[in-house]
Amino acid sequence: MSTLSAATCDTTPALETSDTVETPKPCSECPxxxxxMDACIIEKGEESCTDLIEAHKECMRALGFKI
Incomplete structure:
Protein backbone atom coordinates (compact mmCIF):
# COMPACT_ATOMS: atom_id res chain seq x y z
CA MET A 1 0.00 0.00 0.00
CA SER A 2 1.45 3.33 -0.99
CA THR A 3 1.36 6.38 1.20
CA LEU A 4 0.64 9.91 0.10
CA SER A 5 3.10 12.40 1.46
CA ALA A 6 3.19 16.18 1.38
CA ALA A 7 5.53 16.14 -1.60
CA THR A 8 3.52 13.69 -3.71
CA CYS A 9 2.20 15.37 -6.83
CA ASP A 10 2.98 12.89 -9.58
CA THR A 11 -0.17 10.76 -9.44
CA THR A 12 -1.74 10.23 -12.84
CA PRO A 13 -5.47 10.86 -12.97
CA ALA A 14 -7.65 7.95 -14.02
CA LEU A 15 -9.93 10.27 -15.97
CA GLU A 16 -10.25 10.00 -19.73
CA THR A 17 -9.05 13.06 -21.55
CA SER A 18 -10.62 14.76 -24.53
CA ASP A 19 -10.11 17.99 -26.39
CA THR A 20 -12.87 19.80 -24.49
CA VAL A 21 -12.33 18.53 -20.95
CA GLU A 22 -9.43 19.71 -18.81
CA THR A 23 -7.67 16.97 -16.89
CA PRO A 24 -7.47 17.82 -13.18
CA LYS A 25 -4.01 18.16 -11.72
CA PRO A 26 -3.43 16.21 -8.50
CA CYS A 27 -1.58 19.04 -6.74
CA SER A 28 -4.48 21.44 -7.10
CA GLU A 29 -7.34 19.10 -6.19
CA CYS A 30 -8.78 18.64 -2.69
CA PRO A 31 -7.07 21.74 -1.25
CA MET A 37 -2.67 16.75 5.85
CA ASP A 38 0.47 18.74 4.99
CA ALA A 39 0.28 20.81 8.18
CA CYS A 40 -0.14 17.68 10.30
CA ILE A 41 2.78 15.90 8.61
CA ILE A 42 5.05 18.91 9.13
CA GLU A 43 4.07 19.34 12.79
CA LYS A 44 3.63 15.73 13.94
CA GLY A 45 5.14 13.42 11.33
CA GLU A 46 3.47 11.17 8.81
CA GLU A 47 2.79 8.30 11.24
CA SER A 48 0.62 10.59 13.41
CA CYS A 49 -1.55 11.79 10.53
CA THR A 50 -2.95 8.60 9.03
CA ASP A 51 -6.56 9.76 9.37
CA LEU A 52 -5.86 12.99 7.45
CA ILE A 53 -3.79 11.17 4.84
CA GLU A 54 -6.62 8.71 4.29
CA ALA A 55 -9.18 11.53 4.04
CA HIS A 56 -7.08 13.18 1.33
CA LYS A 57 -6.72 9.89 -0.53
CA GLU A 58 -10.49 9.38 -0.41
CA CYS A 59 -11.05 12.88 -1.80
CA MET A 60 -8.60 12.23 -4.64
CA ARG A 61 -10.20 8.86 -5.43
CA ALA A 62 -13.62 10.50 -5.58
CA LEU A 63 -12.23 12.76 -8.32
CA GLY A 64 -11.03 9.76 -10.31
CA PHE A 65 -7.36 9.57 -9.31
CA LYS A 66 -5.87 6.09 -8.79
CA ILE A 67 -4.20 6.22 -5.37
Missing part, protein backbone atom coordinates in the same frame (compact mmCIF):
# COMPACT_ATOMS: atom_id res chain seq x y z
CA UNK A 32 -8.80 21.52 2.14
CA UNK A 33 -7.72 17.96 2.89
CA UNK A 34 -4.26 18.55 1.41
CA UNK A 35 -3.66 21.63 3.56
CA UNK A 36 -4.71 19.83 6.76
Missing amino acids: ETKKA
